[in-house]
Amino acid sequence: MTDFAVRVLTEDAEIRAAHTVLAVALHNPPLTDERWKQLKPTYAPERYFGAVTDVGVVASTYIFDSSVVVPGGNVVPMAAVSRVGVRADFTRRGVLTELMRFHLADAKARGQIFGGLHASEAVIYGRFGYGVSTSARHLRLRRARVRPGLPREGRMRMLGAEEAVALIPVLHERVGFGRPGTMSRGRDWWATQFDRTMRGDEPYQVYVHSGPDGDDGYVIYESIRNDNTDSMDHGAVIQLWELWGTTQQVRNELWQFMLGIDLVREIQAYNQPLDEGVELLLADPRTCHTNELDDELWLRLIDVPAALAARTYGDADPVVLSVNDAFLPENSGTYQVSHDGVSRTSEPAAFTVDVDVLAMMYLGAWRPTALAAAGRLQVNDPQALSRADRLFATDTVAWCGTGF
Numbered sequence: 001m002t003d004f005a006v007r008v009l010t011e012d013a014e015i016r017a018a019h020t021v022l023a024v025a026l027h028n029p030p031l032t033d034e035r036w037k038q039l040k041p042t043y044a045p046e047r048y049f050g051a052v053t054d055v056g057v058v059a060s061t062y063i064f065d066s067s068v069v070v071p072g073g074n075v076v077p078m079a080a081v082s083r084v085g086v087r088a089d090f091t092r093r094g095v096l097t098e099l100m101r102f103h104l105a106d107a108k109a110r111g112q113i114f115g116g117l118h119a120s121e122a123v124i125y126g127r128f129g130y131g132v133s134t135s136a137r138h139l140r141l142r143r144a145r146v147r148p149g150l151p152r153e154g155r156m157r158m159l160g161a162e163e164a165v166a167l168i169p170v171l172h173e174r175v176g177f178g179r180p181g182t183m184s185r186g187r188d189w190w191a192t193q194f195d196r197t198m199r200g201d202e203p204y205q206v207y208v209h210s211g212p213d214g215d216d217g218y219v220i221y222e223s224i225r226n227d228n229t230d231s232m233d234h235g236a237v238i239q240l241w242e243l244w245g246t247t248q249q250v251r252n253e254l255w256q257f258m259l260g261i262d263l264v265r266e267i268q269a270y271n272q273p274l275d276e277g278v279e280l281l282l283a284d285p286r287t288c289h290t291n292e293l294d295d296e297l298w299l300r301l302i303d304v305p306a307a308l309a310a311r312t313y314g315d316a317d318p319v320v321l322s323v324n325d326a327f328l329p330e331n332s333g334t335y336q337v338s339h340d341g342v343s344r345t346s347e348p349a350a351f352t353v354d355v356d357v358l359a360m361m362y363l364g365a366w367r368p369t370a371l372a373a374a375g376r377l378q379v380n381d382p383q384a385l386s387r388a389d390r391l392f393a394t395d396t397v398a399w400c401g402t403g404f
């Protein structure tokens with residue numbers, strides 16, 4: 001029985017009600033009037049979807065228009081899904097399923113090739129065709145110091161709050177793209193995730209790095225103070241939220257800057273790329289621990305032929321694969337993937353892959369061989385797997401670096 005309708009929310013009161021549903025679903029307090037006044041203008045029109053019943057709005061999701069870098073460097077349109085929540089008395093009766101149907105149809109109509117999200121729980125989104133496409137590690141650096149003699153050419157400068165609000169989003173457009181998985185953020189992301197704190201009582205610390213060609217990197221962090229100098233463990237804890245640079249050399253210099261700040265006992269660095277050797281910059285590599293390694297960006301190939309055509313492939317003989325998409329059946333079919341491109345084919349497939357698992361291969365996060373070993377591919381021709389590994393391999397490990 002369907003006792004709800006999923007649609008775009010247009011009225012202020014409806015959007016606020018959806019927000020309250022979300023807040024309760026995430027165990028947060030509801031919005032104050034003042035906070036709502038700040039938040040409302042950050043929403044783009046027509047991008048808040050909800051489920052409505054005779055008791056009002058019972059589900060929420062907000063989509064912002066973004067784009068994601070794919071292997072080879074193309075930047076491809078992506079619908080970024082956030083703020084998903086269903087009222088507890090309406091869960092497990094298909095509300096999210098209908099919201100997902102609505103979002104996928106909307107994204108397709110807008111020409112978005114991918115959907116992207118960060119999942120609160122790993123069991124929710126696979127059934128809608130989303131798969132883990134990037135992972136990140138959270139680091140804890142305790143009294144870490146850099147190795148002597150590391151090159152450092154650029155200069156750092158501190159930004160005031162208003163300067164940071166004006167400059168950092170523009171700088172991110174320049175330094176935040178490169179690796180597969182990095183994405184554009186959009187004005188509403190900055191308004192909710194950055195500007196508010198910068199204009200509050202305890203703004204983030206923001207420093208920009210400049211090299212010979214101008215500004216080329218930045219860090220954003222927060223300090224948690226500890227004044228107890230009697231303690232053997234005195235010094236602040238730094239929470240490092242962002243570290244972006246155009247090159248690895250710039251990133252290394254940003255790390256050197258962070259590790260040189262006085263009166264710090266620990267740096268907690270969130271969402272860092274898996275393959276960055278921060279440990280290798282340190283006098284004692286064991287002062288850097290990986291606290292957690294988590295899935296990060298979940299991708300959904302909404303238009304499979306366009307998504308497959310958007311990326312480049314490694315140097316190996318072609319492989320034919322069959323894609324299975326229960327939610328968007330027009331994507332289902334057989335594709336030949338080669339170094340020179342992708343085409344539909346009627347040749348027999350070496351393996352069959354569900355569209356969520358295709359997302360796990362797409363940015364190179366998982367090798368086809370590993371997916372087959374875990375029973376996630378239905379394999380007809382085992383010989384083809386190592387060729388598929390080489391075709392889907394990427395030069396750099398995919399990383400998103402943007403929470404939303």
Ligand SMILES: CC(=O)SCCNC(=O)CCNC(=O)[C@H](O)C(C)(C)COP(=O)(O)OP(=O)(O)OC[C@H]1O[C@@H](n2cnc3c(N)ncnc32)[C@H](O)[C@@H]1OP(=O)(O)O
Nearest residue numbers: 025082083084085086091092093094095096097117119120
């Ligand atoms: C991108 C983001 O914003 S992530 C944030 C997601 N939001 C939250 O975690 C907030 C708290 N949770 C909720 O609001 C809801 O439980 C949601 C949104 C996760 C799920 O909404 P529902 O309307 O209950 O989902 P729906 O009824 O469509 O479920 C579809 C299927 O997924 C399963 N499912 C949904 N959520 C979960 C879950 N958290 N754990 C296990 N299974 C789940 C259902 O059992 C159902 O399975 P079936 O098809 O085999 O029967």
